[in-house]
Amino acid sequence: MCLGSCLASQPLVRKNPSRREEREDAFKSVYAFTSGGALEPPQSPWANGIVEGVMTDPAYWDSLFVGLLSSNWPLERVALTDRACLRMAAYELWSLSDIPPLVTIKEYVALAEKFGDKVSAQFVNGVLSKLWKASPKAEWAPPKATAQESQAREQVQQRAQIEEPKLEPKRKTAWQIKSGK
Numbered sequence: 001m002c003l004g005s006c007l008a009s010q011p012l013v014r015k016n017p018s019r020r021e022e023r024e025d026a027f028k029s030v031y032a033f034t035s036g037g038a039l040e041p042p043q044s045p046w047a048n049g050i051v052e053g054v055m056t057d058p059a060y061w062d063s064l065f066v067g068l069l070s071s072n073w074p075l076e077r078v079a080l081t082d083r084a085c086l087r088m089a090a091y092e093l094w095s096l097s098d099i100p101p102l103v104t105i106k107e108y109v110a111l112a113e114k115f116g117d118k119v120s121a122q123f124v125n126g127v128l129s130k131l132w133k134a135s136p137k138a139e140w141a142p143p144k145a146t147a148q149e150s151q152a153r154e155q156v157q158q159r160a161q162i163e164e165p166k167l168e169p170k171r172k173t174a175w176q177i178k179s180g181k
């Protein structure tokens with residue numbers, strides 16, 4: 001568990017961040033706000049959109065997964081890191097239609113493991129697996145490519161197709177010739 005050191009170890013400003021880095025920046029902001037700190041919005045517009053979407057109504061996102069928790073483990077007992085991951089994943093599952101649900105689950109399980117521990121990752125994975133089935137993405141299929149995208153993909157595939165070189169038969173070694181093989 002590396003809460004304090006991991007949260008403070010990397011700045012929120014990155015040049016050309018990946019989606020994973022943007023999620024992590026958004027997580028840090030949501031976690032800071034959830035734990036009573038000041039809300040520092042990430043620099044990335046995409047990550048900032050997640051933070052705004054989650055923090056506009058955190059009780060709504062909680063309500064989506066609270067029914068999936070054990071009666072012995074109410075929301076108040078859920079670690080703040082896990083709660084932040086669950087809120088953000090719920091937001092992605094309900095609000096970001098272009099992201100595959102398995103990518104969402106994988107990314108937030110990874111965040112739970114990084115900022116929590118293996119048990120956190122298992123817990124988040126279990127809850128998100130159930131939440132996904134209740135989400136609008138339960139029957140998710142990738143968006144259809146436009147005609148222009150399909151044509152571009154075909155052109156790339158055509159350029160990539162190279163005739164396989166004709167291989168000359170292997171020459172036999174002196175040993176193979178003597179032994180008759």
